[in-house]
Amino acid sequence: MSEPELSRRTFILATGSVALVALSAKVAGALPTQNRDISPLVLSSDLYASPLPQRLVLAVAVGKKYDSSSPAKIEIQAPESSETKVLDTKLYRSGLPQGRGVYVSEPVLPTAGIWKARLITRGEKVPFVLQVQSTPIGPSVGTLASKSASPTPSETMGVNPICTREPPCALHKTSLDTVIGTGKPVAVLFATPALCQSQYCGPVLNELLKIYKKYPEITFVHVEIYKSNRGVELSPTVEAWGIESEPWFFTVDGAGTVVGRLDGAFGREEMVKQLNALQSN
Structure with missing residues (x-):
């Protein structure tokens, strides 16, 4: 089975923000133009400054196709720092689309700003950037979850459909x-x-x-x-x-x-x- 095609729209959305894509483009190019160019796609959308490790997840494109066939490491460098740190990644494939496994690492990112990074794979070091916010956008570990309601068949809250899966799943019975x-x-x-x-x-x-x-x-x-x-x-x-x-x-x-x-x-x-x-x- 051939590897899935990577559209330009998917590439841009995968990085988490248009601003981040622009920054990445200055370093590595927003979209591969040659057949075997390697491009890291940052799928983490809410990295924030913290003294604790947090999950960083990447997909990888080779040319215009996803590829998760090779091991990888990630090198990171904090803003205004000359020191670098190389991190191992774990490759997950089970339960993900064919050819679209993801690489997960757990860096400590104590400083907000634009971090320089490099994907180390296939004998190459491919530069990219990470946008680390000062505070998380969504709920973070250790905070209270929202107690807001969620749509159910009896109270849809104006959401239609309440499940876009075909057939709809059974996980909408409880608000x-x-x-x-x-x-x-x-x-x-x-x-x-x-x-x-x-x-x-x-x-x-x-x-x-x-x-x-x-x-x-x-x-x-x-x-x-x-x-x-x-x-x-x-x-x-x-x-x-x-x-x-x-x-x-x-x-x-x-x-x-x-x-x-x-x-x-x-x-x-x-x-x-x-x-x-x-x-x-």
Whole structure:
């Protein structure tokens, strides 16, 4: 099977922001023009200054196609610093689209600003940049999750459809405002299978549907990103949670505190890891 084509639109959206693409373009070129050019695609959309490790996720393009066939490391350099650090990555393929595995590392990013970075793979060092914000945009680990409602069949909150998956999934029976902070752990997936720009949302939801029944103690809720199939206006729940990309996966303990989060792209293995931690919390 051939590797999936990488469109220019997908490339731009994968980096998380137009500004970041512009900065990356100055370093490495916004889109590969030669057949075998290597390009790192930053899928993390909410990196922020913190003394704690956080998840950095990349996809890789070779030419105009995704490629996850080779091991990789990441070299990072803080703003206004000459020191560099090389990080190992873990390659995840299970539960992700064919040929579109992702590379995950856990750097410590204590300083806000534009970090220089290099993808080390196939004997090459490919420069790119990371935009690290001073504070997170979405809920971070250790903060309280929003107790806003989410659409259900009986109360759609103006969202139509409440699930763009075909057939619709069964994770819309419970509104988040009835379970967050009530003593029961909750797992929330924000994803729009029909409209997802990165095309990771559908596979992520399908993987979750394969495993959620193994965790009867946890309440699972899927929330669509948009109010309609026009893909313009965000759903009220997405606005309340303050997220600006898709997909996102949050685990929330019984007290309503966020204890885990994944964004950009993730498969079964990373979700299982977070669900196991939530269940034993």
